Amino acid sequence: MSRTNVKKLLTSTELVGQDVLVKGWVRTKRGNKFVSFIAVNDGSTINNIQVVADAEKFPEESLKEVTTGACIAVTGKLVESQGKGQTVEIQAEKVEVLGTADVETYPLQKKGHSLEFLREIAHLRPRTNTFGAVLRMRHAMTFAVHKFFNDRGFFNVHTPIITGSDAEGAGQMFRVTTLDPINPPKTETGEVDYSQDFFGKNTNLTVSGQLEGEVAAMALGQIYTFGPTFRAENSNTSRHLAEFWMIEPEVAFNELTDNMDLAEEFLQYLVTYALENCADDLQFLNDMYDKELLNRLHFVVNNKFERVTYTDAVEILKNAKKAKFEYPVEWGTDLQSEHERYLVEKHFNKPVILINYPKDIKAFYMKLNDDGKTVRAMDVLFPGIGEIIGGSEREESYEKLMTRVKEMGIHEEQVWWYLELRKFGTAPHSGFGLGFERLMLFVTGMGNIRDVIPFPRFPKSAEF
Amino acid sequence: MSRTNVKKLLTSTELVGQDVLVKGWVRTKRGNKFVSFIAVNDGSTINNIQVVADAEKFPEESLKEVTTGACIAVTGKLVESQGKGQTVEIQAEKVEVLGTADVETYPLQKKGHSLEFLREIAHLRPRTNTFGAVLRMRHAMTFAVHKFFNDRGFFNVHTPIITGSDAEGAGQMFRVTTLDPINPPKTETGEVDYSQDFFGKNTNLTVSGQLEGEVAAMALGQIYTFGPTFRAENSNTSRHLAEFWMIEPEVAFNELTDNMDLAEEFLQYLVTYALENCADDLQFLNDMYDKELLNRLHFVVNNKFERVTYTDAVEILKNAKKAKFEYPVEWGTDLQSEHERYLVEKHFNKPVILINYPKDIKAFYMKLNDDGKTVRAMDVLFPGIGEIIGGSEREESYEKLMTRVKEMGIHEEQVWWYLELRKFGTAPHSGFGLGFERLMLFVTGMGNIRDVIPFPRFPKSAEF
Numbered sequence: 003m004s005r006t007n008v009k010k011l012l013t014s015t016e017l018v019g020q021d022v023l024v025k026g027w028v029r030t031k032r033g034n035k036f037v038s039f040i041a042v043n044d045g046s047t048i049n050n051i052q053v054v055a056d057a058e059k060f061p062e063e064s065l066k067e068v069t070t071g072a073c074i075a076v077t078g079k080l081v082e083s084q085g086k087g088q089t090v091e092i093q094a095e096k097v098e099v100l101g102t103a104d105v106e107t108y109p110l111q112k113k114g115h116s117l118e119f120l121r122e123i124a125h126l127r128p129r130t131n132t133f134g135a136v137l138r139m140r141h142a143m144t145f146a147v148h149k150f151f152n153d154r155g156f157f158n159v160h161t162p163i164i165t166g167s168d169a170e171g172a173g174q175m176f177r178v179t180t181l182d183p184i185n186p187p188k189t190e191t192g193e194v195d196y197s198q199d200f201f202g203k204n205t206n207l208t209v210s211g212q213l214e215g216e217v218a219a220m221a222l223g224q225i226y227t228f229g230p231t232f233r234a235e236n237s238n239t240s241r242h243l244a245e246f247w248m249i250e251p252e253v254a255f256n257e258l259t260d261n262m263d264l265a266e267e268f269l270q271y272l273v274t275y276a277l278e279n280c281a282d283d284l285q286f287l288n289d290m291y292d293k294e295l296l297n298r299l300h301f302v303v304n305n306k307f308e309r310v311t312y313t314d315a316v317e318i319l320k321n322a323k324k325a326k327f328e329y330p331v332e333w334g335t336d337l338q339s340e341h342e343r344y345l346v347e348k349h350f351n352k353p354v355i356l357i358n359y360p361k362d363i364k365a366f367y368m369k370l371n372d373d374g375k376t377v378r379a380m381d382v383l384f385p386g387i388g389e390i391i392g393g394s395e396r397e398e399s400y401e402k403l404m405t406r407v408k409e410m411g412i413h414e415e416q417v418w419w420y421l422e423l424r425k426f427g428t429a430p431h432s433g434f435g436l437g438f439e440r441l442m443l444f445v446t447g448m449g450n451i452r453d454v455i456p457f458p459r460f461p462k463s464a465e466f
Numbered sequence: 467m468s469r470t471n472v473k474k475l476l477t478s479t480e481l482v483g484q485d486v487l488v489k490g491w492v493r494t495k496r497g498n499k500f501v502s503f504i505a506v507n508d509g510s511t512i513n514n515i516q517v518v519a520d521a522e523k524f525p526e527e528s529l530k531e532v533t534t535g536a537c538i539a540v541t542g543k544l545v546e547s548q549g550k551g552q553t554v555e556i557q558a559e560k561v562e563v564l565g566t567a568d569v570e571t572y573p574l575q576k577k578g579h580s581l582e583f584l585r586e587i588a589h590l591r592p593r594t595n596t597f598g599a600v601l602r603m604r605h606a607m608t609f610a611v612h613k614f615f616n617d618r619g620f621f622n623v624h625t626p627i628i629t630g631s632d633a634e635g636a637g638q639m640f641r642v643t644t645l646d647p648i649n650p651p652k653t654e655t656g657e658v659d660y661s662q663d664f665f666g667k668n669t670n671l672t673v674s675g676q677l678e679g680e681v682a683a684m685a686l687g688q689i690y691t692f693g694p695t696f697r698a699e700n701s702n703t704s705r706h707l708a709e710f711w712m713i714e715p716e717v718a719f720n721e722l723t724d725n726m727d728l729a730e731e732f733l734q735y736l737v738t739y740a741l742e743n744c745a746d747d748l749q750f751l752n753d754m755y756d757k758e759l760l761n762r763l764h765f766v767v768n769n770k771f772e773r774v775t776y777t778d779a780v781e782i783l784k785n786a787k788k789a790k791f792e793y794p795v796e797w798g799t800d801l802q803s804e805h806e807r808y809l810v811e812k813h814f815n816k817p818v819i820l821i822n823y824p825k826d827i828k829a830f831y832m833k834l835n836d837d838g839k840t841v842r843a844m845d846v847l848f849p850g851i852g853e854i855i856g857g858s859e860r861e862e863s864y865e866k867l868m869t870r871v872k873e874m875g876i877h878e879e880q881v882w883w884y885l886e887l888r889k890f891g892t893a894p895h896s897g898f899g900l901g902f903e904r905l906m907l908f909v910t911g912m913g914n915i916r917d918v919i920p921f922p923r924f925p926k927s928a929e930f
Contacts (some may be wrong), residue, residue, distance in 0.1 A: 005719060007619065007687065015522060027685075027891050044718070045686035046619060073891035081692065101862070101892030108890050126890065128685030137686060141621035148612045155471065155510060157605035162921040163694045164640070164669075164709055166928040176642050176664070178671065180698045183641065183650060183658045194647045200640070200698055200708070201928035207627075207642065214921060214930060217680065221491075221592030222601060223471065224507035229694065230627045234644045234664055244664070245628055254508070255469060255489045262619045284851035322883075398565070419589035419930050421776035426572050427491050428565030457626045457678060464630040464665035466883050 003077065009046035011090065017080050018090060024051055025075045027129060031068055039067055040097075042076065045128075048135050048282050052083065052091040060097060070111050071103030071129070117453055124457055124466050130196070132290070134266040135283035136446050136454055139276060143441060144228075146275035147249055149267060151226045156251065159218040159225045161211030167202050167416035174234040175206035176244075207232035212250050212433065213367075213420050216396060219252035219431055221422050226251040228438075236461050240450040243439060245459040254432030258369075258395040261432035262355050265305045265391050267384050268436075269353075273302050276445045285443075292447030298385050299445065305352040307382065310345070312337075314360045318349055336363045342381075342388035354383040366406045367420075368394040369430075380434070387444055393434020395453075400424035467541065473510035475554065481544050482554060488515055489539045489564070491593060494811035495532055502529055504561075507542065509592075512599050512746050516547065516555040524561060534575050535567030535593070551685075581917055588930050589919055596754065599747035600910050600918055603740060606694075607905060610739035611713055615690045620715065623682040623689045625675030630667050638698040639670035640708075671696035676714050676897065677884050680860060683716035683895055684887050690715040692902075700925050704914040707903060709923040714896030722833075722842040722859040725896035726819050729846050729855050730771045732900075733817075737766050740909045748909075756911030762803060762849050763909065769816040771846065774809070776801075776823045782813055800827045800878075805844075806852035818847040830870045831884075832858040833894075844898070851908055857898020864888035 003023040011017060011024060026044030033039050036057050041050035054074050055065060068074060077096040083089055105111060109123050110130065116295065120127040127133040164178050180200040181187065187195040196204040211227040218225040227250040234244065251264065276284065277299055284310040288295040310318075319331040319341050325348065329338045337356075345354050358371060359379040368377035381389035403424055407414060414421070442454035452458035457466045467487040475481060475488060490508030497503050500521050505514035517540050519529060532538060541560040549554055569575060573587050574594065584591040591597040612622065628642050644664040651659040660668040675691040682689040691714045698708065715728065739918065741763055742746065752759040774782075783795040783805050789812065793802045801820075809818050822835060823843040832841035846855035861867040867888055871878060878885070906918035916922035921930045 009619070025893070026687075037611075045621075045688075071891050073893040100894070101888070101890070102909075103890040121882075125681045125886060126685075129891075134685065137623065137682065138621055140624070144622045144624075145612055145616045148609055152609045155473070157509075157602060159601065159607045159920055160604070160694075160711055162709060162923060162930070164696075164923050164928055174644070176644060177647065177926075178640050178642060179647075180638070180640060180648075183645075184652075186647060188648075199925070200925060202926035203928065205928050217589045217930070218592055218601065218920060221590075221598065223490075224509075230624075232628075236664075245626060247624055257722070314482075319505075329589075348500055421589075422589060424565070426567040427535050427567070427593075429489065429537040430564070434728055438543075456682060459626060459628050459665070461664060462666035464626070464628055464667065464669050466626070466630075466681070 008051045010043045011051050011080060012049055018082060020080055022080045023077050028068055028070055028072045028074060032069060040068060045134060048131055048286055052088050053094050054091050055094040055097060067099045067102050069103055069105050071108040072099055072393050073101040074099055121452055131286060135286050139280050139283050139446055140442055142276060142279050146272050147228055150271050152246055156224045157222050158228050159215060159227055161214035161227050161321060163208055164205050165208045166205050168206060173209050176232050176234045178205045178207060178326055209233060215250050215252040216423060219254045224253040238461055243451055243458055243460055247438035249436045249438060250433060254429055254431045255434040257430050258357060258380060258432060261393055261395060261434060262309060262380055265434055270303055273299050287447050293446035301385060305460040307353040307355050308350045309355045312356050315345060315356050315374050323365060340437040342383040346383045346385050356381045364412045366412055367396050369397045370402055387440060390440050390444060391436050395432040398424060398428045398430050470481055471510040472508045472515045473546060475515050476513055483544060484544055486544045487541050492532055492534055492536045492538060494534060504532060509598060512595055513749055516552050517558050518555050519558040519561060531563045531566050533567055533569050535572040536563055538563055538564040542869060599750050603744050603747050603910055604906055606740060606743050607736060607909060610736050611692055614735050617771055620688045620690050621686045623679060623691055625678035625691050628669050629672045630669050630855055632670060636904060637673055639673060640696050640698045642669045642671060673697060679714050679716040684716045688717040702925055707915055707922055707924055711902035713902060714897060718893055718895045720893050720896040722896060723840045723843060725857055725859060725898060726773060726844055729898055734767055735788060738762050742805050751911050759911035765849060771817040771819050772814045773819045776820050779809055779820050798824050803852035803876040806847040810847050810849050820845045830874045830876055833861045834866055848908055851904060854904050854908060855898050855900050862888060862892045862894050
């Protein structure tokens with residue numbers, strides 16, 4: 003007999019009355035001297051299938067290895083359940099233990115472990131309800147990203163992870179090397195001789211695929227990246243990871259308004275996809291972690307995003323007499339999360355897209371507005387977390403871009419190829435970046451970014 | 467008027483007779499004193515739209531900047547074409563040059579550049595027919611991978627890129643560090659003091675996500691990874707990259723036969739998807755690079771894969787009197803590409819799955835057969851390229867796995883978490899790895915792996 007997964011057992015009414023085989027891990031076993039109830043989960047859904055083992059067929063001794071965490075195979079008839087909490091259950095005919103889990107040493111024996119403790123056993127936490135839900139939703143969001151872009155004729159582009167440029171300037175970088183760590187070869191002037199390194203130069207892990215994404219967009223029209231990016235910053239916070247995934251669409255001929263339209267459609271699509279495809283996992287997370295989670299998801303889907311200039315936003319924040327901000331607001335400074343959340347949650351009561359930021363607080367490649375002071379940047383602000391997307395129209399003028407490159411001390415020799423895009427067949431184009439774990443925080447309601455990625459990487463931690 | 471992409475213009479008969487706006491890059495301009503014909507491509511398809519500009523409306527002088535590589539916006543009526551080679555064309559009303567491409571310096575001015583030359587301008591090569599076709603197909607295969615697994619209830623898992631273990635032993639690794647490159651901190655014994663490095667230990671770029679993938683499979687049931695992997699080997703060949711993408715499904719409760727079934731279904735699905743969704747690009751690649759390409763794709767779809775033991779395959783190869791192999795075949799040695807291709811192309815005339823390899827030439831985690839000599843490994847062999855997939859049933863017995871760990875000198879302290887999967891609720895499980903660029907070589911017919919990834923990384927090269 004071939005295996006049926008728990009999700010199918012729970013949802014396929016045509017299976018009722020049939021003999022089935024289920025394999026999975028024991029979540030709980032309880033019962034009395036007449037009967038044992040074994041809750042089995044195989045990861046296909048957050049819900050368990052209840053296995054009913056009559057004591058006549060299964061004396062206590064025969065089930066002694068059926069403990070929490072053990073892996074079992076059960077054959078029996080699927081029947082409508084008499085008890086509460088489930089619609090169907092399996093009347094066991096045969097219970098086979100595939101792998102035991104010692105009651106004394108299995109760490110998930112008892113319920114209610116802290117998220118901190120579970121991080122230390124990242125190899126076992128996917129077996130909990132919480133991390134099962136998060137990881138299933140992580141897949142759903144991954145697939146939704148690809149489906150959204152594929153349905154609209156975008157092409158996924160794999161931009162390089164190892165890079166010879168540090169041009170984006172988005173943060174500290176990790177060095178990638180095969181040189182002797184203790185006695186690296188040196189030049190005559192006593193510097194490390196990177197010409198002898200694997201790639202013949204100093205290389206790092208990428209902080210963004212955008213620059214290479216623009217290359218692809220200026221040939222294929224509309225593209226997106228979805229890959230790992232890195233920051234070597236010593237940030238031990240609930241919002242930062244050293245290794246995280248980014249989605250970066252880039253579209254030739256799109257101007258800032260098109261870019262905002264795309265970002266809004268994209269985010270609403272993803273949240274709608276979660277609501278439609280992850281109902282059970284969302285309900286669990288809403289009940290257990292964040293009673294406002296579902297409300298916040300509906301808030302994003304049901305409201306058109308407000309579009310405001312940075313300058314207007316600064317005025318609003320300055321006039322927000324009732325708000326007590328930790329950081330002052332002045333034109334020219336970057337907004338803090340408290341300011342962003344005030345705009346979204348208090349002032350507009352909608353998701354907000356801020357545009358036209360001061361050029362001095364944004365990257366070199368953003369298109370300069372005619373005022374000479376602001377650039378066509380956009381940040382999308384969400385309830386609870388503040389900025390979820392950052393993007394811009396790109397500077398397509400070679401002369402203007404070169405001025406910015408020189409002003410900001412970008413190494414031309416590292417980005418000659420990027421500059422050439424403006425020499426040969428340049429055109430308006432725009433794009434943005436969505437930090438995938440930021441999205442995951444938003445759709446799961448989890449509070450710590452280390453809990454929305456299977457194996458988090460942060461300062462002093464690269465276990466598993 | 468909003469822009470219509472070239473693919474839609476060429477395939478939407480309802481647009482004929484309407485005014486349209488197209489934006490894209492000039493591939494060619496030709497004509498006479500009465501009319502100019504401009505071929506425009508926007509990356510949405512390999513085919514160009516022909517723009518017809520009457521000299522009365524567009525005197526030669528007005529089109530002087532419309533040269534190969536320039537970016538233009540054209541408004542006009544879409545009409546049925548009088549000429550050969552296209553069904554529709556645009557009668558231009560307005561031609562705007564968005565970005566020029568200097569005739570003297572634009573590198574793609576003339577046709578027929580070598581693939582070697584195009585590698586040096588990887589920022590412009592996506593604008594050629596060849597690389598447009600390859601990159602569109604790369605997207606199609608990426609999406610097909612996600613769709614295949616999503617449709618079957620698999621969960622995508624993002625395994626870590628930076629790893630503290632080198633357990634897989636699949637090859638040389640790149641070191642990831644933020645230590646001072648010239649004066650790293652040292653321990654009392656004069657070694658590099660990695661406890662002061664970013665992660666508090668020596669870390670590398672992953673060579674495989676399999677071990678972490680097993681963690682996820684033993685909780686979620688069936689998962690797949692799709693991410694970048696790395697080899698720091700000094701291999702300057704047409705088959706090796708330092709950075710490439712891998713797909714690694716892993717399924718709890720699957721045994722070797724299930725694993726073979728999954729691999730065969732997966733590969734046939736991918737090739738069928740390419741045939742159904744990339745017809746124009748495939749036809750171009752078949753015509754220009756490899757006249758046997760379409761035949762080989764049909765060969766894979768139309769033949770059930772032959773399943774043979776390694777031992778039987780060695781016998782076949784030893785008895786292959788007519789074949790002149792460069793390398794001798796002996797039981798216990800790894801097969802070479804020439805042997806694999808002989809089995810596929812000459813002996814069986816089908817794709818082949820070889821199973822039950824000698825344990826000494828396979829990884830520590832593969833399940834030992836009862837003969838004590840062979841393991842439940844499988845390699846899928848394809849025409850033209852040899853091995854395209856490698857996989858196995860995994861050793862689920864803690865004792866047997868520990869024996870292999872000790873025999874092969876694996877560092878237990880790096881893989882304690884992997885070993886614990888066998889302590890707590892172990893079960894049979896299986897998986898395999900598909901090198902994405904190997905697949906891309908197969909479906910595009912390209913000869914060099916550097917030409918099926920946008921920005922290749924190999925010894926002494928990390929440009930762009």
